[in-house]
Amino acid sequence: MTSTFAAALNLGLRRALEDDPKVVLMGEDIGRLGGVFRVTDTLQKDFGDNRVIDTPLAESGIIGTAFGMALRGYRPVCEIQFDGFVYPAFDQIVSQVAKIHYRTAGHVLAPMTIRIPFGGGIGSVEHHSESPEAYFAHTPGLRVVSPSTPADAYLMIRQAISLDDPVIFLEPKRRYWDRDEVDFAALDRDPYPLERARIRRAGSDATVVAYGGMVRTALTAAEIAAGEGHSLEVVDLRSLSPIDFDTIEDSVLRTGRLIITHEAPVFAGLGAEIAARIAERCFYQLEAPILRVGGFDIPYPPAKLERHHLPDPDRILDAVDRTLAA
Structure with a gap:
């Protein structure tokens, strides 16, 4: 239904x-x-x-x-x-x-x-x-x-x-x-395990990790990227503690690149922990620095300005361009 x-x-x-x-x-x-x-x-x-x-x-x-x-x-x-x-x-x-x-x-x-x-x-x-x-x-x-x-x-x-x-x-x-x-x-x-991440879209050029409201945004970015000839794999984290690092690692080993996006400010956000862990696990397989796309380091802005604060497909695609050019 x-x-x-x-x-x-x-x-x-x-x-x-x-x-x-x-x-x-x-x-x-x-x-x-x-x-x-x-x-x-x-x-x-x-x-x-x-x-x-x-x-x-x-x-x-x-x-x-x-x-x-x-x-x-x-x-x-x-x-x-x-x-x-x-x-x-x-x-x-x-x-x-x-x-x-x-x-x-x-x-x-x-x-x-x-x-x-x-x-x-x-x-x-x-x-x-x-x-x-x-x-x-x-x-x-x-x-x-x-x-x-x-x-x-x-x-x-x-x-x-x-x-x-x-x-x-x-x-x-x-x-x-x-x-x-x-x-x-x-x-x-046949319930899917609560602590497991999901691959929402398969891809080969870069991995994009997102969760919550940002997953749909990441999928939109992946659709746009496909029209430009780039293949993005979108990983939906689902569990933020514990984190399914194995699924992320498997994806990064296939793509060689990682972008993490969330609405929270980038500084000391969940993306920092994911970036550190994957750098430890996949250092020699990474083909570019791990990039993070998040909210700015400010108190949440007034309603008329939130569209500038929230990560959108354009900001994710900018990170895609940077990682593919590295």
Whole structure:
């Protein structure tokens, strides 16, 4: 069937609620309203307000309460309404949620999923378009994932909720209305591993690694490059911690060149870790320096300027020209 990204997430949450009575959804306006992006639409009506809970506007309270519920055997799924609102809960996440398993020598689990709409592209006001993934990927004890398609949105939210690890689930908000064909039954029968990257487009001249909202942009760049006679391989990272370096390495060994793109600022972003690891693994096979294309090192700009800030196909193609000319 055809599904939007948001509708696929909704179905994944619905299936998780049906499969396990210990799954509980929590967040601001997720019940009667269905969330600001309508991802949880109709779920409170169908499952009741004891399982789809409208919380106060207090992110630290949401995560702290969910953490206590997780310790008691529940599987809470928290929605942070916008990425820039997660910081009041940052201490709870990195100091408590991420560390409890290690602190208790494996005896206590925190099976929590924290959903965060992230990234730009929707013309929002301040604090509504952030890219905080590097903060969480840097924290041992957290899994960090980001789907880029409706199919992965459905599959990965179900996988995240079923894990005994805490998961930061980053949803590219500008892709909520993307629509694609999805075979949900096939995804249930043969699920793709959560921690594995995917080759979204095969190519031979250079590898482009992207995740979340940037995957579609990278594919657009690859389509344009093909018209200019260049073959780009696009790797969708999917899991940001842990990272599937093996898939990236295999691709770079075929192409000899690597470009990494993300919306977050380039400095100390996820692209830096990928570049360092691949340089270690593929130094003698690389035919050009590894290049990164990301947001600028500034606070997220006003809505009318965000198109200049976000990486677009032209900026990726400029990196392609530079790497092919090296």
